[in-house]
Amino acid sequence: MGNTPSRETLIDEALDRLAAQLPASWRLDYRPGAGDSRADGLVELVGPGSERLSFLVEAKRSGSISASLLIRALRDLQRTTGGVPVLFVSDYIGPALRDALAAEELSFADSTGWIRVVSAEPLVLLTGQGAARSPRVPAGSAVTRFNGLAASRIIRSLATTELPVRVRRLAGIAGVSPGSVSKLLATLASEGIVDRSDDGGVVAVRRRRLLRRWVADYAFAKTNHPVRYLIAARGLDRALTRVGELAGVALTGSAAARRLLPESATSVVPLRLLALYTLEPAQVAADLGLIDAEPATANVIIARPQDPDILTPVGDPGVLVTAPLPLVFADLLTLPGRSDAEAEQLMDALAASDPLWKA
Structure with a gap:
């Protein structure tokens, strides 16, 4: 793990990124070890007049502490130092942690350029955008692409x-x-x-x-092969009924989401695309009487799944099988005409009984 930054290095890099976002008339001063013995130092943003905004700096490497424990520690530090705001710095702050910090009105900066500094007095909101993924996950010790x-x-x-x-x-x-x-x-x-x-x-x-x-790496049409684009000339309702007569077929996308919603809920959008998994896309297309089409005009899409195990058990004719819930979400977000609204509706329904779906 030779490419893991030291605490001093990640502080310097993150504060350099922060300084670069300041207006030309402002400057950044950092004093290691100053401010409070429990913090790493004190940083001040100094304006052209008498404006001066101070933060205690707390630095940790990405992944070294859970988000819940980190936020608790930052809040405790701020509370026990008379309300002096805290600036959390790291080598990389991922989207989930950025959202959690922002929800607590905690300021942050990382070495890749993700910045959110907030203050009510003086009124300051400073933001910056950094890397989409952590650049310092050690080579060979982590997965960087999630499409396998x-x-x-x-x-x-x-x-x-x-x-x-x-x-x-x-x-x-x-x-x-x-x-x-x-x-x-x-x-x-x-x-x-x-x-x-x-x-x-x-x-x-x-x-x-x-x-x-x-889904930053996975996509229905790129990950699953082959993919057939088709038209159900007699309508999707008829095609969906006939799918239930076939073995070895699983629903995904919008049709699957409708089956996973509570009975009292109605989908937020009409069914426009029927998406199916099967080991024999050509055969299923023929059995359903579908017509080949271009992706832009298709209302049915059939793919052989990357993971054949999602079709296990294969199911008997007359039993309509649904793809695994997480895969249904991923497909909703990546199919043509993808529906974030449907995915969010289903996640909200799940979050009502399972708090792990709230974030």
């Missing part, structure tokens, strides 16, 4: 498994090696999507963030 089969299985398991769960247990549930789990968790922890215990187990998962992170 092992990543898919681990993410689907994380989104549905009861917590806490240890690495070997999660590997068994997902059907992958413990090494694959460890590498993916390293990335998720660095981006604030999962929290881990001292022994490396997973104690919290921000499931919405997990699936949004997955």
